[in-house]
Amino acid sequence: MTGTVSALRVHDLEVDLVRPFVTAIRRAASISVVLVEALDGAGHHGWGEAATSWQVTGESPASVRAAVEGPLSEVVVGRRIDALTTLGSDLAIAAFQNSAARSAVECAIQDLAAAQCALTLAATLGAHRQSVRTDITLSATNTDDLVAVAVRHVADGFTMLKVKVGAGHDDRQALLAVREAIGPSIGLRVDANQAWDVDEAVRITRFWESAGLDLDLLEQPVRARDLDGLAEVTARVATPVLADESVRTSDDLRELISRRAATMVNIKLAKSGGLGEARRMAALAAQNGIGVVIGCMMESSVGVGAAAALAASLCETDAARTHDLDAGLWQANPVVHGGISYKGPDLYLSDDPGLGIHGLVTNSRSIVDGTAQW
Numbered sequence: 001m002t003g004t005v006s007a008l009r010v011h012d013l014e015v016d017l018v019r020p021f022v023t024a025i026r027r028a029a030s031i032s033v034v035l036v037e038a039l040d041g042a043g044h045h046g047w048g049e050a051a052t053s054w055q056v057t058g059e060s061p062a063s064v065r066a067a068v069e070g071p072l073s074e075v076v077v078g079r080r081i082d083a084l085t086t087l088g089s090d091l092a093i094a095a096f097q098n099s100a101a102r103s104a105v106e107c108a109i110q111d112l113a114a115a116q117c118a119l120t121l122a123a124t125l126g127a128h129r130q131s132v133r134t135d136i137t138l139s140a141t142n143t144d145d146l147v148a149v150a151v152r153h154v155a156d157g158f159t160m161l162k163v164k165v166g167a168g169h170d171d172r173q174a175l176l177a178v179r180e181a182i183g184p185s186i187g188l189r190v191d192a193n194q195a196w197d198v199d200e201a202v203r204i205t206r207f208w209e210s211a212g213l214d215l216d217l218l219e220q221p222v223r224a225r226d227l228d229g230l231a232e233v234t235a236r237v238a239t240p241v242l243a244d245e246s247v248r249t250s251d252d253l254r255e256l257i258s259r260r261a262a263t264m265v266n267i268k269l270a271k272s273g274g275l276g277e278a279r280r281m282a283a284l285a286a287q288n289g290i291g292v293v294i295g296c297m298m299e300s301s302v303g304v305g306a307a308a309a310l311a312a313s314l315c316e317t318d319a320a321r322t323h324d325l326d327a328g329l330w331q332a333n334p335v336v337h338g339g340i341s342y343k344g345p346d347l348y349l350s351d352d353p354g355l356g357i358h359g360l361v362t363n364s365r366s367i368v369d370g371t372a373q374w
């Protein structure tokens, strides 16, 4: 590997979703996509994405731009691309928190490094598979709409549905109606996005258990900081409990493991601050019998592509699990040429170097703040 990083560029886009995305804490008809492009001066490009969320990472497109163009550029511009061992920790020292911005820069540099070697990003991570399987998320809504969407997704080939709950609908009966409509062979997950207290979480989950709903997992039932509450739910229900907002980094994961607060963890690049920390978390989870799901934020196929490469590189038990990488299916229009592709629930990595991204879709009318450099 040779060369240096010559520049970072930030691209802001506003992308319509195919349908509104509704959870217990947000509703969105479009998303702000913030891409970071790394260049080496020899014609190679690397791509990363910063998925912004005030509720999860506390970042905005403006804060990402400020972090990337300021302290994070100072770390990487002019840096040799064969000196990446400490990249993640150097970025973390340069900008406290700002995990999505740091992840975007780290992914862009890793993608650039892989492209220079004519290897896929997944190959550089040690992946042995070309595809991973994803669930599909169903927004929180009324029972009739939920059932209709569930049936449509199953007809499209999806084998695992993840239902957003906790937004004020009758979740108990809605999930039973969904199960009745889709039959017993389709996996069902629920994600409360921190909406419940302990007693509510236990009461609702036990209701589903008694009714034979056969949930694959229960995701983040209580507040992110309430690890004692999460541990209590985990102890009192038979359904596996997946921690999402409660765990961002390996320090959080260590604490979760020590308190036996969940049986699984949802690892997302926007939370961890990049691929390096996410891989440390996956290894820690595997060593401690914690199941790993690789997830994404509501982001474009760029960020999902890096997360999918990570998923493909996990130990076989975790790699083979159904992951939570459907965000690329929610974009009304692609933002880049190349990259990942979906066939029903199967997400295929590109065979081309790096993430296989060949550039922005430049005729997109959704560019909010073009850098005029591309």
Ligand SMILES: [Mg+2]
Pocket (backbone or CB within 6 Å): 191, 193, 219, 220, 244, 245, 266
């Ligand atoms: Mg979640």
